[in-house]
């Protein structure tokens with residue numbers, strides 16, 4: 001602050017004065033009794049907010065910066081927001097309105113003295129950098145003006161109040177895939193807006209304007225509040241308990257606003273709806289809520305109209321940005337991080353413009369309706385979200401090849417088998433007489449898909465490493481037959497196969513929303529869509545491709561990406577006669593060998609390498625000690641391979657082996673122990689009649 005000029009100190013003082021004038025003016029029309037009453041368990045008595053504004057200012061400026069003792073001895077006990085829940089504040093021995101105003105004036109006089117102190121900030125306190133602490137206090141007061149307006153509205157007190165302005169118009173805009181800079185590094189930005197960072201987003205569509213009263217009248221008229229299928233479980237539970245039939249305050253063509261009934265303006269953005277209502281409306285519209293990242297990207301690109309009329313619910317839970325650091329205290333945001341809250345963006349007609357910045361993140365419980373909140377709709381531009389853009393895929397391939405071919409023994413991760421041709425060859429493998437895995441897993445699914453649908457209670461099926469999702473149809477049919485199926489999400493590294501699969505699934509399951517995610521299940525589990533009650537499937541014993549170190553990491557990452565109670569269905573190939581195992585990976589027709597060699601074709605095609613496939617042979621071995629099939633490509637002769645894209649040359653000695661894949665085989669006890677270790681509770685276990693293959697259903701706990 002020492003570097004801050006007298007002019008900027010004067011500007012801060014002027015803003016503090018403006019905020020204070022607004023606070024006093026807001027409460028001016030109300031009687032002492034109205035100020036002192038606890039009108040709702042959701043809101044503090046107005047006189048509590050008033051004195052709390054003074055307490056917060058005194059705690060940060062007078063006490064923390066100025067080193068002074070409290071202006072009000074019992075300030076901390078009465079007015080610290082964490083001491084007493086809102087519904088208990090009316091019973092506290094609060095200052096009366098006149099005393100509270102006087103308290104605020106005394107605190108303010110001291111704050112201005114601190115602000116004017118020339119030696120301020122000499123020790124380089126980060127709180128004083130660019131006057132941060134004054135910004136904190138100023139924004140806090142302005143935010144409480146809005147909170148008090150909510151209370152006044154909820155209490156139905158006669159007051160000039162206000163409301164959103166009409167935002168007529170309709171239509172949506174396409175936001176292209178690409179990066180967005182999220183957050184802010186402005187001097188007065190809050191900790192939860194920091195650090196400014198970049199994220200890649202898939203393309204999406206978003207409405208240019210917020211949802212209006214006109215739209216909502218149609219939703220109500222279409223039975224929106226009675227149609228169970230439009231609501232999440234949590235949302236329906238709220239609706240049943242609350243009995244809501246329309247937004248808070250709606251009458252017959254009217255809206256109750258600050259003590260008066262006014263005609264409903266069809267062009268005004270709807271307000272006083274909770275997250276659950278917003279979500280049900282979005283589903284009714286065949287759309288969804290935007291994530292906060294999408295909202296911010298569209299807003300920063302200047303594509304949205306009507307920002308600042310109503311807070312807009314987003315689909316996002318309130319969590320810290322990567323690299324988040326609590327400042328100046330964890331109680332501002334960090335203690336609220338988690339799944340319980342949803343983020344709102346944009347600001348309402350009651351929010352001061354300095355607070356309603358595009359990076360500002362508000363948050364509240366999904367059941368709250370007293371806030372001046374509405375929504376805006378978004379849609380996927382493409383049912384496929386690519387988390388592995390061409391650049392990412394290429395970078396990951398290059399890194400794996402560089403590292404794998406430099407290591408000893410040489411190795412490459414199995415995921416690079418799967419380009420379009422690799423996926424086609426895998427499909428052919430599943431038809432081979434020797435490859436019993438697919439048939440056995442199908443046999444189990446035929447017998448138990450209905451049990452799995454019932455036990456999971458899922459409305460959303462998520463499949464990892466989905467490929468063509470052939471066997472998965474059995475589960476989808478069972479979910480549909482039980483009337484549960486709402487959403488299908490398939491993730492795979494191979495975009496070509498995934499696109500075809502999504503198109504076929506969408507045609508076969510028209511009532512479900514189908515999404516594809518091009519991604520790597522070792523990196524992108526946290527970014528899987530979270531809507532619905534999910535049954536996550538990982539079939540085909542693909543988990544056997546992880547070695548013993550990577551398996552727990554994968555399972556833990558998956559558990560972290562799931563909510564308690566969601567289900568995980570895992571297919572595992574079981575330990576058996578080595579002769580049958582080796583045959584399954586060394587078929588007579590040589591299809592598995594071609595699949596194995598396809599890894600080298602991928603390097604030739606994508607990196608311009610000059611591997612001669614005829615000089616390598618497919619070598620599958622049973623490793624009895626580790627109970628896994630160990631698959632390698634052996635060089636038949638000494639050779640020199642060039643990989644121009646990496647500017648890399650690699651030598652292979654005659655007989656040298658390149659490790660390409662393992663396929664671990666399982667025993668029930670071992671895989672169940674690993675599941676438990678990762679935070680899953682195994683609930684059911686089935687095998688095929690011959691006992692070749694196992695299917696485990698567990699719950700995230």
Ligand SMILES: C[S@@+](CC[C@H](N)C(=O)[O-])C[C@H]1O[C@@H](n2cnc3c(N)ncnc32)[C@H](O)[C@@H]1O
Nearest residue numbers: 415418465466467492493494519520521539540
């Ligand atoms: C053995 S196939 C199994 C396909 C199908 N789930 C089944 O049971 O028949 C493995 C599938 O996982 C995909 N895959 C392999 N590694 C992956 C990775 N790291 N991330 C995402 N998908 C991957 C492949 O493209 C392929 O479709």
